[in-house]
Amino acid sequence: MKGENTLYHKRARDILGKPFTFIVSRYLGVSIAIGIVTGLVIRIFRWIIDRALTLLTIIYPFMGKHPWLLIPYILGIFIVAWLIGKIVKPYETDVVRSGVIQLKAVLLGKHRIHRRPVLWRKFVASLLTICPGLFLGRERPSIQIGACIGACFNEKFFHLTDKDKYLLMEYGVAAGLSAAFSAPLAGTMFLLEEKKNK
Numbered sequence: 001m002k003g004e005n006t007l008y009h010k011r012a013r014d015i016l017g018k019p020f021t022f023i024v025s026r027y028l029g030v031s032i033a034i035g036i037v038t039g040l041v042i043r044i045f046r047w048i049i050d051r052a053l054t055l056l057t058i059i060y061p062f063m064g065k066h067p068w069l070l071i072p073y074i075l076g077i078f079i080v081a082w083l084i085g086k087i088v089k090p091y092e093t094d095v096v097r098s099g100v101i102q103l104k105a106v107l108l109g110k111h112r113i114h115r116r117p118v119l120w121r122k123f124v125a126s127l128l129t130i131c132p133g134l135f136l137g138r139e140r141p142s143i144q145i146g147a148c149i150g151a152c153f154n155e156k157f158f159h160l161t162d163k164d165k166y167l168l169m170e171y172g173v174a175a176g177l178s179a180a181f182s183a184p185l186a187g188t189m190f191l192l193e194e195k196k197n198k
Contacts, residue, residue, distance in 0.1 A: 027167065027171075030153060030168065030171070031171045033153065034146075034149060034150050034153055034168060034171045034172050034175055035171065035174075035175040035178075037149055037153075038145070038146040038149045038150075038172055038175035038176050038179060039175060039178075039179045041123070041145060041149065042142050042145065042146070042175075042176055042179035042180055043179060045123065045126070045127070045138065045141075045142065045145070046138060046179075046180070048127055048131065049127065049130050049131060049138055052127075052130070052131035052132075053130075053131070053133075056132075056133050059073075060133075076132070077132055077134070080128050080129075080132055080134075083128060084125050084128050084129060087121050087124055087125050087128075088121060088125050090117070090121075091114055091117050091118055091121055094113050094114060094118045095118055095121050095122055095125060099122065099140055099141065099143060099144025099147075100140055100143060100144070102144070103143065103144060103147050103169070103173065106147075106166070106169065107166050107169070107170070113147075113148070113151065115148045115151040115152050116148070116152060118144070118148055119145060119148035119149065119152065122141055122144050122145055122148070123141075123145055126138070126141040138180055139177060139180045139181065142176040142177060142179060142180035143173050143176045143177050143180075143190075144176070145172075145176055146172035146173050146174070146175045146176020146177070146179070146187075147169045147170075147172045147173045147176065148172065149172045149175075149176075150168040150169040150170070150171050150172025150173070150175075151165070151168065151169050151172070153168055153172075154168045154169075173187065173190075174187035174188050174190070175187060177190050
């Protein structure tokens with residue numbers, strides 16, 4: 001026990017004594033970049049949803065006064081559902097559901113996610129689901145979108161080892177959930193909890 005404590009003290013001393021030359025500086029810049037890009041993407045995602053839901057507060061009462069408008073609305077929902085199916089089908093395993101289960105499998109090394117196709121498909125399909133008033137929360141899609149952005153950073157700029165590659169995805173997960181809730185610590189706490197349960 002004493003030896004372990006000494007080891008931890010040495011590691012802490014290394015990090016605090018050389019904050020810009022140790023592992024902190026290695027990942028600090030890329031984590032900030034992933035956070036900024038993910039935050040912008042999720043902000044756009046939320047802005048579109050908020051405007052669409054505001055519009056629905058006008059459309060629904062209007063349809064209540066004119067019940068015949070339910071017919072084109074329902075037909076429109078069927079068209080949207082068909083379009084979502086077409087978007088999702090090529091990468092159905094990765095895009096359907098919340099995305100959290102798929103990410104757990106990726107981080108455990110049991111699954112490989114197709115970053116760029118899943119990124120735009122998840123973004124568009126989630127908007128097409130949420131904006132007409134269908135049942136889907138915005139938080140879990142934000143997690144998968146953030147993870148894909150983190151993975152794209154590795155693919156485009158870094159080409160890191162598997163361990164480091166997963167770390168960039170985890171940065172994206174934390175940033176995505178933080179942006180979805182507008183709560184910076186929420187993403188970090190979620191990620192720590194998931195890592196503890198792995």
